[in-house]
Amino acid sequence: MTIADPAGAALASLTEARALVARTSTAERVADAVRNEVVEGRLRPGGRLPEQALSHALGVSRNTVREALSQLVAERVLVREPNRGVFVAVPDxxxxxxxxxxxxxxxxxxxxxxxxxxxxxxxxxxxxxxxxxxxxxxxxxxxxxxxxxxxxxxxxxxxxxxxxxxxxxxxxxxxxxxxxxxxxxxxxxxxxxxxxxxxxxxxxxxxxxxxxxxxxxxxxxxxxxxxxxxxxxx
Amino acid sequence: MTIADPAGAALASLTEARALVARTSTAERVADAVRNEVVEGRLRPGGRLPEQALSHALGVSRNTVREALSQLVAERVLVREPNRGVFVAVPDxxxxxxxxxxxxxxxxxxxxxxxxxxxxxxxxxxxxxxxxxxxxxxxxxxxxxxxxxxxxxxxxxxxxxxxxxxxxxxxxxxxxxxxxxxxxxxxxxxxxxxxxxxxxxxxxxxxxxxxxxxxxxxxxxxxxxxxxxxxxxx
DNA sequence: TCTTGCTGGATTGTTGAGCAATCCATACGC
DNA sequence: GCGTATGGATTGCTCAACAATCCAGCAAGA
The missing domain is CATH 1.20.120.530 (GntR ligand-binding domain-like)
Structure with a gap:
């Protein structure tokens, strides 16, 4: 800061707003939506999540759906069976x-x-x-x-x-x-x-x-x- | 098992082989490769990873690269700056x-x-x-x-x-x-x-x-x- | 009856191209 | 020097396509 202005503090307080400015990506929003459905229990454990159906239901591309599903698989909310699809995890x-x-x-x-x-x-x-x-x-x-x-x-x-x-x-x-x-x-x-x-x-x-x-x-x-x-x- | 055969035990032992049968996906292999480059230090912290360059260098589609990068971002190995790209994380x-x-x-x-x-x-x-x-x-x-x-x-x-x-x-x-x-x-x-x-x-x-x-x-x-x-x- | 082999249909894994939005550096004007 | 256009590059996302794989069902054979 070369200039001594009171805006310095005000600007610093804005750093918290970064998260709001940076809108969440579409894939992230899809992941949030699916995760919500799962944790709220509207999607039963063991239930299947076809990519095409999600793509159509949420109005996003299948690639974006895949990205979201991969994230949820990493979170253990879903499990992926190769060449078969992703399913709601069934914890044993x-x-x-x-x-x-x-x-x-x-x-x-x-x-x-x-x-x-x-x-x-x-x-x-x-x-x-x-x-x-x-x-x-x-x-x-x-x-x-x-x-x-x-x-x-x-x-x-x-x-x-x-x-x-x-x-x-x-x-x-x-x-x-x-x-x-x-x-x-x-x-x-x-x-x-x-x-x-x-x-x-x-x-x-x-x-x-x-x-x-x-x-x-x-x-x-x-x-x-x-x-x-x-x-x-x- | 309706039939009492000695193969029952033998087949059960094969369940461990499942992991080998299920080959890793391309995206996963790309993620492994990039992660290796990073943890071995060949990609410096702060370094940039353009999708197109990786796509060309590894001979896979840009979509597949994106999927791999997203996974590494979730692992905190890389950080994504929206609309700017992904970079090797620089821990502070x-x-x-x-x-x-x-x-x-x-x-x-x-x-x-x-x-x-x-x-x-x-x-x-x-x-x-x-x-x-x-x-x-x-x-x-x-x-x-x-x-x-x-x-x-x-x-x-x-x-x-x-x-x-x-x-x-x-x-x-x-x-x-x-x-x-x-x-x-x-x-x-x-x-x-x-x-x-x-x-x-x-x-x-x-x-x-x-x-x-x-x-x-x-x-x-x-x-x-x-x-x-x-x-x-x- | 049980097993094997095939076939058609559906879904996934991956590719390639394309486009709007955004960012960055540079040049321009004041 | 400072703010502002401008153009290129990259990302975020979409769409369409295709091979590989899986699955259910059915037919043939032991």
């Missing part, structure tokens, strides 16, 4: 175990050692997710409770303060939504964790990070066991 | 900090709590990486020492026994290679860790997981500081 018990192995490492560690575990903003997101879940439960909106639960675990990893970890957690949680879509009784599954999340949040707020981490690990283990049990009789 | 200090925040959570936790930390096969990979590094150092092959170092940290995460974590670690390490390519003096950086890796491996072999995890964290912190210092005078 081993996938559940693998996801929980990863979560059991990452989430308690984020609570125990996260650099932002003292940051009011990061902790506030925990509290916000808890309240979001409580509000949704009050309206008997159990899909929303499930969403709040995901926000809570995302906020837990957010305590680490690493965008790369956050991103990885996003993938793991997206996979978990596929798991839930294979299960019935969303309510029975998510309801017990409302109080658990509150307990964890209180411990974090009180700075009792070691105990909070222990609670997180404990809840993850029971959730995994519950899901695996549900998978067993299927 | 903040990227280094973020990667180490993630590694400092994952790696010590994998050593401390990994389900396979007692598994001789998984631990053997640690030992193998140590010896690989020693052998490379004996030949003054410092790029190979760097490679062995990466194998070591990959083996550390392998103690967790989660393919999803392994995959994530692969992305983080690929990004680290880009970081190293911005630094000179590969030798001075990697040599001190030869002994450190040996120490960690001994502790893991002895079942002293807590101390091993502490060593891992300590080494990661010094490495991060060293890299950030090198970035500072640049």
């Amino acid at each position: 018990a081993e996938a559940v175990r693998d996801v929980y192995r990863a979560r059991l490492l990452i989430e308690p560690a984020a609570v125990r050692e996260g650099e932002r575990a003292g940051d009011p903003e990061a902790v506030g997101r925990l509290r916000a997710a808890v309240q979001e879940g409580r509000a949704a439960a009050a309206h008997d909106d159990w899909p929303a409770v499930a969403g709040a639960n995901q926000h809570f675990h995302r906020a837990l990893v957010g305590l680490a303060g690493s965008v790369r970890l956050d991103q990885q957690m996003g993938l793991l949680l997206a996979e978990m939504r596929l798991v839930f879509h294979r299960m019935t009784s969303v309510r029975e599954f998510h309801e017990p964790y409302l109080d658990g999340n509150d307990t964890i949040t209180r411990l974090v707020e009180a700075g009792e990070r070691e105990r909070a981490a222990g609670e997180v690990a404990s809840y993850l283990r029971t959730a995994e066991a519950q899901i695996l049990a549900a998978f067993a009789d299927l | 200090a903040e990227a280094v900090r973020d990667v180490y925040r993630a590694r400092l959570l994952i790696e010590p936790a994998a050593v401390r709590e990994g389900e396979r930390a007692g598994d001789p096969e998984a631990v053997g990979r640690l030992r193998a990486a140590v010896q690989e590094g020693r052998a490379a150092a004996a030949h003054d092959d410092w790029p190979a020492v760097a490679g062995a170092n990466q194998h070591f940290h990959r083996a550390l995460v392998g103690l967790a026994g989660s393919v999803r974590l392994d995959q994530q670690m692969g992305l983080l390490l690929a990004e680290m290679r880009l970081v190293f390519h911005r630094m000179t003096s590969v030798r001075e950086f990697h040599e001190p860790y030869l002994d450190g890796n040996d120490t960690i491996t001994r502790l893991v072999e002895a079942g002293e997981r807590e101390r091993a995890a502490g060593e891992v964290a300590s080494y990661l912190r010094t490495a991060e500081a060293q890299i950030l210092a090198a970035f500072a005078d640049l």
Whole structure:
């Protein structure tokens, strides 16, 4: 800056707007749309996604559809079978175990050692997710409770303060939504964790990070066991 | 199987061959080729990758090149600037900090709590990486020492026994290679860790997981500081 | 009945060409 | 020096086409 102008600060604040200026590409928007359909459950696990049908339905070229599908395959939301097509992923018990192995490492560690575990903003997101879940439960909106639960675990990893970890957690949680879509009784599954999340949040707020981490690990283990049990009789 | 034939078992063993039958697609091979060029350092960070040039050089269509580039962008090996092109990523200090925040959570936790930390096969990979590094150092092959170092940290995460974590670690390490390519003096950086890796491996072999995890964290912190210092005078 | 082989139709994998939008460097005018 | 046109190059996306592959169904043969 050769000139000392007050516009300097104003311009700096605009850097956040870059993401908005740079419109998302068509392929990205297609990927978002398909991902939404999948995580919302409108496309069943195992369902097929023909390129031509998507191309026609979304009004974009088949090449663009392919680009979007490839991205979702990389995210494990879809699986590609060569020369056969792409399908909505059908997570099996081993996938559940693998996801929980990863979560059991990452989430308690984020609570125990996260650099932002003292940051009011990061902790506030925990509290916000808890309240979001409580509000949704009050309206008997159990899909929303499930969403709040995901926000809570995302906020837990957010305590680490690493965008790369956050991103990885996003993938793991997206996979978990596929798991839930294979299960019935969303309510029975998510309801017990409302109080658990509150307990964890209180411990974090009180700075009792070691105990909070222990609670997180404990809840993850029971959730995994519950899901695996549900998978067993299927 | 309606018929009771001994071929049943034999056929079951063939399921492992599926991966070989399914040849990799052209786009995937292009992605592998470009990724190799980048991590080997033949394509400098910041370097540009015009689609047409790649298309011509590799003898594949520009559409296929685009598909490969998109995948590498998702892996953070390349970055896309809309309407300008894709470039080899240039990790900055903040990227280094973020990667180490993630590694400092994952790696010590994998050593401390990994389900396979007692598994001789998984631990053997640690030992193998140590010896690989020693052998490379004996030949003054410092790029190979760097490679062995990466194998070591990959083996550390392998103690967790989660393919999803392994995959994530692969992305983080690929990004680290880009970081190293911005630094000179590969030798001075990697040599001190030869002994450190040996120490960690001994502790893991002895079942002293807590101390091993502490060593891992300590080494990661010094490495991060060293890299950030090198970035500072640049 | 069970297996094998074939055939037609559908979908994927990949190519090539083409066009609007955007960016960049250069030259121009003031 | 500074803002503004201008032209070339590249990207983002589309469209059309074709070979390779897969699948369902059917016919022939053991």
